[in-house]
Amino acid sequence: MRIAIFENIMTSGGHEVDFDRILVDELRALGHEIILYVPEGFHFGMDYRVPVEFLPGAPVIYTNARGIRKLFRSVQRERRRFGWYRALYAAAQRGAFDALIVPTSTYRYLRALRQSVLRRSPVPVIFIQHGINPNEAPNFFAAVDALAKHPQIRPVVLTFGDTVFGERRANVRLIPPPTFVPRDIDVVPHPPAAADEPITIGFFGQFRREKHLEELLRVYLSGNYTRPVRLLVQGSTMHAEDAAEFERIIAAYEGKGITFLHRGLIGAEWQRAISEVDALLLPYSASRYRYHWGAMLFTAIGFQKPVLTSDDMNPEVFAEYPVGVTFPSGDTAALRGALETFINEYDSHIREWRTALAAAAAHYAPTQFARRLVAVLTEND
Template identity: 35%
Template sequence: MKVAILETVKASAGFELEFDRIIIEALQEAGHEPVMMMPAGTVLDQNFDVPKYELSGGSIISYDGVKGLKKVWYSYLRETRRVKWFDSALEVAEKEGIDAILLTTATYRYLRALKKSKLRLGNVPVNFIFLGVNPSEKPKFLKKAKECLPYKNIHLCVTTLRDDFGNEKPDNVKLIKPPVMIPAGCKSKSAADVLRIGFFGHYRKGEKNIGWLLNSITGAQFKIPVKFIIQLAPTTEEDRQEVEKIVDGWKNDKRVEFISHKLLKDDWYNAIQSVDVVYLPYTAERYLYNWSAIYFTAIGAKKPVLTTKTLNPEVMEKYSIGEYIDTTDYEIFRNQLEEFVNNYETNKAHYNDALEKANQEYSKSAFIRSLF
């Protein structure tokens, strides 16, 4: 099939384009012909090396750095343009013989625009891919989903590890498991003589217990050499100053290496490939409902994890790909980290076996089969 990815959210590097990249690779591996649809004049940070079709209706609207009334205005502009992009997408699809359209990071707001667009009345199948639906969004999502029931070409695909809908799920909604987020060209690097544990993400003061991880360097009793690779990409000026203090305080300790800038595109995957274990201390409630991109990158890279019982718990309930950590008590955390490190060589084969099985269930090919 000739399948178009309709990208209207961002042209700059980030999750949206990485998800597009993964889906394009998966489509190609399955024998499909992926193409891109974008508002006219859009220049992506990545070259996917697939045909591109331009849409009329205006340029992409970015919320980066926008606040207050200006953001309200931008929100109105984005929705107005989204209707025009949808109309244009139908015209392009019919003209160019496109068999299906994918919107890869949809929200219920897309369905609001869809109701005003000709796209809902076409014969081209349109798959809206949602990255989970949390309890606060669920009533709005269900309302919009039911309004789409008369449109037989519209399919709503929720990527999730759980079923929070039960009998409420409309017939046009399908639940599918998310894919591993690793490009085909990225291969796992062989482990070095030292066990490398990596944390990757933004730094916000007080979040993610980075202090506990650093304290364990001197406070824990490790029986094998360990090195911590810690990304601390600040998001504010205050955070930047805090990061500088942390890095300066540990600059002479060879057991820790800091990355204080953003990691984009292949740099992101290469950094994750360079470690043996990925540290995932996330505890926000949203991770019960929305799958974590870095978690599924770690799975795709076949890296054992240190994670919490809040972060996509369905994975560890089925596959023992690592160990849990406690984020409420430092002594418990330190003991868990010690036990994990000191038993790593004994348990590594078990983790690897579980990772192989997880990769089969969450494979990109399984995702494409479920999607269509």
Template identity: 40%
Template sequence: MRIAILESIVMPAGHEVEFDRILVENMKLQGHSPVFFVPKNYPFKLDYKTDVEYLDGGEAISYAGVGKLKKLWLSLLREKRRIAWFDSACVKAKQGKCDAIVIPTSSWRGMRSIKKSDLKNSPVPVLMQMHGIMPSDRAKFVEGVRSLKQYKNIHIAALGMQTEFPELEDCPNFHTIFPPVYIPTDLGVKPEFDFHDPLRLGFFGQYRKEKNLEFFLEAFIKAKFTTPVELLVQGATVTQEDSDDFERLAKKYSGYSSIKFLHKNLLGIEWQKELMGCDVILMPYGAERYRYQPSAMLFTGIGYFKPVLQSPEMSPEVLAEFKVGEAVELDSVKSFAAQLERFVNTFKEKAEEYKAGLIGANEKYSQENLVKNIVGILRGELQWG
């Protein structure tokens, strides 16, 4: 199949970029021909080494660094342009430029836009993927799926750990898909479980205040480790407020030789090298949304064969099935410091448990399975689940 990846989101960080690469490379491995459908002058962060078709309707819009009023205006403009991009994609489909269309990251707003566009009557199958459904958005999501039920070529998939949607059991256009692991594609290595001495802990990703970094740093400096340990804190920031806060933390903890800060947006091989250089991925993020939206860092830890130390609300289904690390206790700095001590000091003893859990999780959440499921939906082979 020639599968179009309709991408219009301007991506600030690495995981969205890597998700598209997962689609491209695994489609090719399974004998398909991916092509990007993107707005004109779309700012690709990577060369995906695949064909590109440009959509009419205006350039992609970024919300980075804008205030609330301007963001409201830009959201209205984005919807207008999204409808135009969908119309343009429908024209290309009618011209035979693809056999199917995948929208890798969408929302209930995207479903609203597709219903207003010509693409609702697409001549080829279209799959819109939603990365986790928040309770606050569930009613709108269900309404959106139902509003598109009559259009035989429009499919919607909830990508995440949620598989129970009794409200949609009569909707053949709805599907659930597990998220994929992320792997070090550019390094030419097959990840295997291993660790260093000193043990290397890594805190990675887009930095936001909600990620509880200062809480974690306080616990780290209070913990009493019986084995040498090092900590790398990497942060990519989008807003000036987050950038200033990250710099504040870097200055506050600069006197600790075991802690290193890296204020930089890492992409591609640079991102992969830093991750592979660590032994444990730290994710003490205290945000409730991670119970519903799959954490890309969690699935990066799994794919890189790095045990994780994570907040309990982060895709708890994974830890319940596979021993890929530990859930942290965030009720106080003191209790978290004690748990961090136990985790580090018993790491070697539990290494084989972590290894077995990582092997099992990698099999279940493989990139190959993701693309097989997507193609199965596009071919009409998967009607539910």
């Protein structure tokens, strides 16, 4: 099949970029031809090495505006979305591709689709939702119900169950998300560190206040550890105020057995950094992780790294695959105890964690994900 991927989220790096790469690489590996469709003026975070078609209009407007300006920007976004949909419909009509995937969408994409000619697409169209939270659910169901009579529109929700809050829709497909795996480096498996050798635990990703980094560092430094351990903290920042806050934290805690890296990592450099640590620390406490898959958790599984994380991080995964240690979300005392358990008992648990990681990696493999998407695209053939 000739599969078009319509991307309109412009970022220099991050998991959106890598998610698109999963689609491109894995669908191509299955023998499909991939074409990227993007708005005019779009800048890619990486070269996917496939043909690119530019749609009339401009990239999505990113803004921190409020009030009337925010409303105005929202209207602008909606108008541009309608324009892109018209252009994609025209391309489908002239046979430019056999199927279309929108890799990261929300109920707003589906709501706009109700008034767009693209709802009558002659080819299957997948809109991938990376999770549905309780507040979004009514809007999501209203949108998909309004599209139920258009069989080529096939919303896909990345989730771990067979319902969305106990509800099913015939036109909504539910599939598990994929892992992120090393694609640009050679990974040589190595035995677990000896008990007298330090293990390195990595804390990676964009610096955001919701990750409570300084609180984490205080808890980490207060722990009693019976084996050598190091902590690597990598963070990228998008805004000046975040950068200043991160630099303040670095100045306060560097030289205390913690190494900091304040910059973004992309491609092989990112993959190498993940591969060189022994475990990943994901102590995020946010309810959205109960409804949206955790990209860093699925990076850990793909790179075969055990994790320490809060119990609101995709609990369905841990129920099936014990790939590390969890603690009650938001409980600082429990986090300290979990850190001590994770580090002090690392040597006695690493083999069982690795067994669980291998099983999880097989179930959530990117190749399996691509096959599931193709099954959705071809289900009426």
